[in-house]
Amino acid sequence: MAPIRTRDAKHASKESRPESAIKKRKGFSVGPANLPDGTYRRKTQKLKSDLIQKAKVKKAYAKIKAEELATQPKSVYATADEDRTNEDADPASTELHPDRIAMLNEPAPAPEPTPKNERRPRQEGQGQRRERKPRESAFKKEMEIADQRRQFAEAREKEREAKQKEREAMIRAKRPDQFGKRRLGRESKALLDRVQRIVGQS
Known part of the structure; x- marks a missing residue:
């Protein structure tokens, strides 16, 4: 009969294994391993x-x-x-310490009055809240440009209306009267209004 082997290769202890056979622990990973460099x-x-x-x-x-x-x-x-468990100490006495008794017998000192914070008299205008300066709008420049454009458009519209009125007045003034003669008074008035408008613009 063959002798029983005490150690088998399968049951060999860790100490007997070579270091290359011991499996090394892998480090932990964060995120996928196949990320491109970036x-x-x-x-x-x-x-x-x-x-x-x-x-x-x-x-x-x-x-x-x-x-x-x-x-x-x-x-x-x-x-x-x-210490208390190791030594058999006397039970705690109910008598007060002599220093404590002396302190209790002394009359209590009068509490010092706390000084009041004196307020300065309010001057005129100090009692009121300080008015906040209006905060500048973030679109102040844009609003100014929009106002200028609107004013320019209004001026153009007024000028256009004035020219239209002058044309209509001139057409009416050039119509002959019932006898077929020109109405110079009306024409002169229309021309005067036109001259005044041109002079007023410049």
């Missing part, structure tokens, strides 16, 4: 580096905290509790 890839790389940095800081903090807790002495309350 904005999204750089963003995922930044997120990953931030996460690694935060993990390192947390690890260092935990290490420092553990060292501090190990070197820190026990709290005063914990030591007092231990």
Whole structure:
């Protein structure tokens, strides 16, 4: 009969395995692995580096905290509790300390009056709220340009109407009267209005 093997290759311990056979842990990944070089890839790389940095800081903090807790002495309350349990202390007496009794027997000092904040008398115009300056509109320039255009258009419209009235007046003035003669008075009035308008513009 063949001897029973104590160790089989399948059941070999980790120590006996060569280091190349031990599977290395893969690092964590953020985002898809097949991103082209660009904005999204750089963003995922930044997120990953931030996460690694935060993990390192947390690890260092935990290490420092553990060292501090190990070197820190026990709290005063914990030591007092231990002392109380270890020693058979007398029950607490109900008598007051002599200093406390002396302090209670002294007459209480009169409280000092708190100084009132004296207000300065209001001068005229100070009591009222300060009027806010009107805030300049963001479209002030555009509104001014629009006003100028509107005024220009109105002026053109008035001029057009005045010319139209002059034409109509001139046509009426040139009509002959019932005897077939020209009406020079009407013509002269229409011409005078026209001259006044031209002189007024210039």
